[in-house]
Amino acid sequence: MWYVFHGDDELSRSEAILELKQRMDPIVGPLNTAQLDGRSLSVSDLRGACDAVPFMGGTRLVIVNGLRAAAEGEEKPRRKRGEARADDAFWQALEGYLPWLPQSTELVFNVAEALPGGHPLLRLAASCGGQVRAFAVPVGAELEHWIRRRAEAKGASIVPDAAELLATYVGANLRLLDQELEKLATYVGPAGTIGRREVERLVSAVQEANIFHMVDALGNRDGRRALQLLRRLLQEGKAPLLLLTMITRQFRLLLQARELDAQRVPVAEMARQMEVKPFVAKKCLEQAMHFRPGDLRAILAELLDIDVGIKTGQLDGPLALDLFVTRWTERRHA
Known part of the structure; x- marks a missing residue:
């Protein structure tokens, strides 16, 4: 099985990869995991990593981080009719290899940007059985909803104005939001409620904003x-x-x-x-x-x-x- 994880939500992409790792044997799993730099990746290197027999059986996980520059939508020089583009050979070779991916290997293309619909990797996923998951950072009301769901997952609840305060001053940095919510959930305890007072007291970004507003009022x-x-x-x-x-x-x-x-x-x-x-x-x-x-x-x-x-x-x-x-x-x- 192979996957395409793409989008600017780094936290959720990392957690999706972690889920794949947690399905592996806890002892030999790290030995059966390979990380590749997609920016300079060749299909022969990918084949070598994917075709390796898993140590002591089980599953092999290969993670390709990033993509070749030409594949990421950079402007390409115009070419004459029938002239091959420099990266065409890579995608053709990849298309030829993916159907032969060993069943013992799970391959993940981990891309930090949202890929356009016509991207070669998405076309390959459609034609060669890849699973695509898009990870976009939530904004506005969706971000506040994400904060509420994340708090619930940590065993706490958060009142709407506290969620709004976090969204306003921490912003869409989901990893930092997660860390702040972990701290707040620990503070209020199991089944506790996170209110505006807790956010103002414990979240450094909000405290700094309060100092700025105080000085602003002075001015x-x-x-x-x-x-x-x-x-x-x-x-x-x-x-x-x-x-x-x-x-x-x-x-x-x-x-x-x-x-x-x-x-x-x-x-x-x-x-x-x-x-x-x-x-x-x-x-x-x-x-x-x-x-x-x-x-x-x-x-x-x-x-x-x-x-x-x-x-x-x-x-x-x-x-x-x-x-x-x-x-x-x-x-x-x-």
Whole structure:
């Protein structure tokens, strides 16, 4: 039997291959498994791997990772009528070999991209008895449904807004999502429920987003929002010095954006000098307009004093940050 596993869902493709491995003898299975690089594969090399007699009987598993470059849809030079293409010989030889694949061998073509319908490998699967499985990364509502099903498979349930939060901040990185769900399921225990609070507390991508939003609110002089996020982050155990570092970095970017704008530096060049993405530079410039340049310098000086005070034990970190946010978000740019 031979298979074509293709698509950008690396996690599910890996798990499908793992299922094939788990059907083999646990002792001699690794000895009967071969991995081949499909980018430089020749049919003779494939035949040598597939025709080998399994050690101590049983099944042999041959996994071909990737495909020859010309077969992956790269642009090919035009050819005259009747002229053979360079990779035609490979596909013709493969077509001649696959019907003779030993029954003791399972062959998998493992391709990291979705193959177009007319791809030679899919045509061979249709004509030579191959099984095709497409693995596409879910998006939108399908991704949230995947998260719910994955949580259930780990013995937990997840509420809709928690699944949405994971999908928003972790995205379609299914392997990372799986790792986060494993951690969350372990935390809530068997038959437990994963809620928004657990996601915000345990998932690093969401925690980082909360820090960014807090600093973003500071830049926009939104005192109520900034204090809410600051206190939530402190309640979740974030170190005051870590938060202070994030706040300081943001205000340094605001001052830099304000100074570059005064020099009529375009946003693209501004982003290069600030070493951030253009959309970040644009957002920093918008935030900076809420402060006078003198205020930004005063803020950075005060943040330095707070840093020294916390490190020397003269200031209580949470209280100092709370007072800082209150004081500066109440001041309006004249």
